[in-house]
Amino acid sequence: MAPGLPTAMDRPHFIGIGGAGMSGIAKILAQRGAKVAGSDAKDSATADALRSLGATVHIGHDAAHLADDASCVVVSSAIREDNPELARAAELGIPVVHRSDALARLMDGLRPIAVAGTHGKTTTTSMLAVSLGALGLDPSYAIGGDLDLPGSNAAHGSGEIFVAEADESDRSFHKYAPEVAIVLNVELDHHANYASIEEIYDSFRIFAGKIVPGGTLVISADQEGARELTARLEGTGIRTVTYGESLDADVRIGAVVAKGLTSDVTVQIDDAPLTFTVSVPGRHYAHNAVAALAAGVALGIPAEELAPAIAAYQGVKRRLQLKGEAAGVQVIDSYAHHPTEMTADLEAMRAGLPEGGRILVLFQPHLFSRTQELGTEMGVALALADASVVLDIYPAREDPVPGVTSELIIDAARNTGADVTAVHGKADAPAVIAGMARPGDLVLTMGAGDVTDLGPLILDRLAQQNR
Structure with missing residues (x-):
């Protein structure tokens, strides 16, 4: 029998409860019987899934969201020190636990x-x-x-x-x-x-x-x-x-x-x-x-x-996940954001490509620091596609770095002779990539940011073009 609740985690409050790592810990605690609460910047299906387990999920960050009787506050490295709920925890003397410590406690026994x-x-x-x-x-x-x-x-x-x-x-x-x-x-x-x-x-x-x-x-x-x-x-x-x-x-x-x-x-x-x-x-x-x-x-x-x-494993969301097919074009979502991952996924897609088909990539760079250090290698990896569209950098937790833009990647790709198009407005990208596609092609939405949201929009554009 698996163990119960770790000490002092019976009433946890999660700042950023909708995140991939945080939500998993919150779910396990809720399933073990904890009274889970937390907040996130925006509502999501993940937040709804936690609510279905009895968790209280607030949208937006506010000191008032933190209950006075919370047993601990769980944070990730992405939470900034000026977060109002974190400040309130300090005022109340509520222990602050990093998500890795919380996960380690769940493994005990x-x-x-x-x-x-x-x-x-x-x-x-x-x-x-x-x-x-x-x-x-x-x-x-x-x-x-x-x-x-x-x-x-x-x-x-x-x-x-x-x-x-x-x-x-x-x-x-x-x-x-x-x-x-x-x-x-x-x-x-x-x-x-x-x-x-x-x-x-x-x-x-x-x-x-x-x-x-x-x-x-x-x-x-x-x-x-x-x-x-x-x-x-x-x-x-x-x-x-x-x-x-x-x-x-x-x-x-x-x-x-x-x-x-x-x-x-x-x-x-x-x-x-x-x-x-x-x-x-x-x-x-x-x-x-x-x-x-x-x-x-x-x-x-x-x-x-x-x-x-x-063999029972059928894949995980965002890891070469088939989002659908329209007008003879498959749209696949890839979480790859490091050059090694990008290369591996593009080589995998090439191996399964239908005869005469092409690989088209809609790539969104992730983090200014990663682009600054690995932008050239990302551009070289994109050269493995038949054509690519590159969006602006998804900043996540980072502030902009002067001189670091998607152009670092685009220039590197073009230096290899690759066919690369820059699109600065994310809303314009589905039409651009769909306009490039033809039957038999594979379209990959690639990156660790919100480029994943564009897959259904690309499928809609492809369907409209085929009417």
């Missing part, structure tokens, strides 16, 4: 699997949650994206396993003590918090050092940064299981055979070959699935049982 890496975390965490559920193990889980319906990013299960996405962006993954940790890749990102790749390595080394005695680190044998981290962990006593296509991988991928929007993956595990299906396209998703398989085996789940269960 369970067998945690923490999934880390610069990218691929949401997919791998989702694969584990779905496959373990398919086996009847009823895990608790907290994911950085919805599996399908709003609010499906987390659940309180009756089983002993807790699967969590472990966020390195603000070093919050140092708070967890997993039985099994996964490191998919190690690359320089989150430039507002990390000044160098050395800081990234040090952060992941600390995370690996939090694995409980007798636990296991599952880590890529192929990705350069992961291999470097493995080398730096030699002599620490951490049990390490590597996976990948490298000849020295402990769980070796022998083949990835693309079959449209699925793949058949063959691995050598425990000295025996095993073939299973991954129901999402692309070699990188196949690698995520093998990481999930190795982690489950490290917990004692037989590979021959877990592998077919992984």
Whole structure:
């Protein structure tokens, strides 16, 4: 039986309760019987899903939203110090808890699997949650994206396993003590918090050092940064299981055979070959699935049982999610916002492209700091598409940086000879990209911001054009 409420979290108030990470913790607490309240900048389907569990969700931030008897206030790194509810908490002496600490408390008494890496975390965490559920193990889980319906990013299960996405962006993954940790890749990102790749390595080394005695680190044998981290962990006593296509991988991928929007993956595990299906396209998703398989085996789940269960995973929102088809054009949504992710998703789409079809990308850069550091690489990645439309930068939590605009990406893409169009008004983009499309093409809305909202509008424009 899963544990109940952590001490002092029976009446939590969440500032930014609608966020991907925050809403998941709020949902689990509500399912465990807490009196959950919180606020968010705007209403959403996620907020409605929390209300259906009995949570009180206020829209807008106001000191009056914080109840005097709240047991704690939960915040993320995105909450600024001048938030009125945070100020009110200080006046009342209410403890302030970072969301990573809250999540760590939810794992107490369970067998945690923490999934880390610069990218691929949401997919791998989702694969584990779905496959373990398919086996009847009823895990608790907290994911950085919805599996399908709003609010499906987390659940309180009756089983002993807790699967969590472990966020390195603000070093919050140092708070967890997993039985099994996964490191998919190690690359320089989150430039507002990390000044160098050395800081990234040090952060992941600390995370690996939090694995409980007798636990296991599952880590890529192929990705350069992961291999470097493995080398730096030699002599620490951490049990390490590597996976990948490298000849020295402990769980070796022998083949990835693309079959449209699925793949058949063959691995050598425990000295025996095993073939299973991954129901999402692309070699990188196949690698995520093998990481999930190795982690489950490290917990004692037989590979021959877990592998077919992984096939039950049908994708997660915003990870190459098919939004629909109109006028012979498929519209697919991609959360990719780092050059490596962009390249992987574009290569995956190219492998499943109908004969004569083209890949058209509507890309929205995410964060000024990321664009400043990786804008050239983003432009090179966009050159893998047949044509692209680039929007203005989605700022999220950041203030503008002088001289940093989408033009950095556009110029880099054009220097490769790529066909790139700049569109500064987001409302104009659906008509532009739909006007470029023809039957057999794939349109990708790509980025971590609100570009995802444009998929249905593009489908509407395509339908109108075909009348």
